[in-house]
Amino acid sequence: MNDVFCPRCGVKNPGASAFCGACGAPLVPQPSTPAESALATAPPTAIQVPPPPPNPYPPPPNAYAPPPPGAYPPPPGAYPPPAGVYPPGYPAAKVVGDNTKWAVGLGIAALFCCGPFTGIPGIFLAKKDMDEIAAGRAPHLDDGWAKGAFYLNIIALGLFVLGICLFWGGAGLRRF
């Protein structure tokens, strides 16, 4: 029986050995032919894998190739995309909150005729949206609109107070 070489440490062992006498690794029986012997003694990394055969069915000349990402604009009607589908780095579109819309309307009414009767509720509504955005509970809402509505109502209230002060001041001046 041929001697066997340990596949781990390469030490020669008698053919009847089941394990390597040097390192204890299990031994495999050696082939009897010289060619097989040469293959068996070669290290595992030395085995060459043949290259795959060429594709027997090459693509036709006018085959469709997918366009690269971003080559075409999105189809019409695709906006606004649902939340959470934006690719990284794409800024999500902000919407104006319902409270903010009402606050804008109340602020305009406060400017023209209603003063504090619509200005104070408008401040509350705009502040509610501002607080929601600041707390991170409504990241889809437009903070600029909420702040604009808030200050619109503040300005309307300020103008109301200023008008009363000017009227009182004018009345006082007329007495003198």
Added chain:
Amino acid sequence: MYGRTDKLVASGMLVSACAILAVAGWLKPAAIGYGTHTQLGLPPCNFLRLTHLPCPSCGLTTCFAWAIRLQFWKAFLANPFGILAFLGTVATIPTSIFLLWRRLSFRRITESAHFTKAIYAGTALYFLSWIFKLADLQFAGH
């Protein structure tokens, strides 16, 4: 966290509500249904002067002046929304006392969803009241 600002807000609400009701009791309600506030030295309504139509707030002071005298029908005719505002002002007094007593923040009320709904409902009633006044002026001539 209850702080000094919360105490100031509740105290301010209590004082304001009492002052509004006291002034309403002191004023003499105008017979035409609006213009009572001119007794305080305030200017007449510009909207009324320009358009000859009452603005949504016209008649609120008159309404308060009637309501504090428990003349609720006359108060309703002066400004229907004013009844609600009057009841809200009256309710502010025990509410602010409760907030001061239990050391609760007014933000607990304003941050609730019910408060937002109340603002929407109040705004709707405010403009409905205006429509009622315009219709009353058109058809009844009050």
